[in-house]
Amino acid sequence: MTSLLNELEKHLTVRITNVVVKDDHIEFFLDDRRIISFPLDWSPRLWHGTPAERNRWELIGRGIGVHWPELDEDISLAGVLLGLHSGESERSLQRWLKRRKDKAGSLPV
Numbered sequence: 496m497t498s499l500l501n502e503l504e505k506h507l508t509v510r511i512t513n514v515v516v517k518d519d520h521i522e523f524f525l526d527d528r529r530i531i532s533f534p535l536d537w538s539p540r541l542w543h544g545t546p547a548e549r550n551r552w553e554l555i556g557r558g559i560g561v562h563w564p565e566l567d568e569d570i571s572l573a574g575v576l577l578g579l580h581s582g583e584s585e586r587s588l589q590r591w592l593k594r595r596k597d598k599a600g601s602l603p604v
Contacts, residue, residue, distance in 0.1 A: 503573040510558025511572055516541065516549040523572060526558070531572075537580040539588050540568040543595070567591070 513524040521541070523531045536542050541549055541563065548565040555562045560571040583591075 500571060500573045500577070500579075503577070504556070504559050504571065507559060507572060509572070511554055511561060512558060514552050514561050516546075516552075521570075523561070523575065525572075531575055533575050538568055538570060539581055539583060540566045540591065543592060544568075 509525045509527045509529070511523045512526050515522040515524070516535070519535050520532050521535055521538075525531065544563070544566045548563065551565055552561050552563050554560070555569065559573070560569055562569050
């Protein structure tokens with residue numbers, strides 16, 4: 496699937512200009528004035544993130560994707576257009592959730 500995504504990204508004529516994360520979905524605003532939305536649960540890391548973490552994002556590849564640094568999550572416009580959900584395995588997600596919990600437990604109160 497990665498090669499298909501790479502090929503599609505080469506031919507994208509639009510770019511993401513803004514991102515809005517709602518309680519149950521994400522909106523990508525495109526430079527041709529379209530808004531593409533998809534369910535928040537397509538990305539378990541965003542689903543488990545706090546509103547503050549979800550709202551700290553940066554465009555990558557001049558707008559072909561979005562990166563959430565605090566959640567270590569990347570979502571590509573091509574993947575969204577293809578209707579792809581997160582490819583993260585349950586095992587990987589559980590390790591990430593454990594690290595989050597451990598990190599939160601080590602923070603001073």
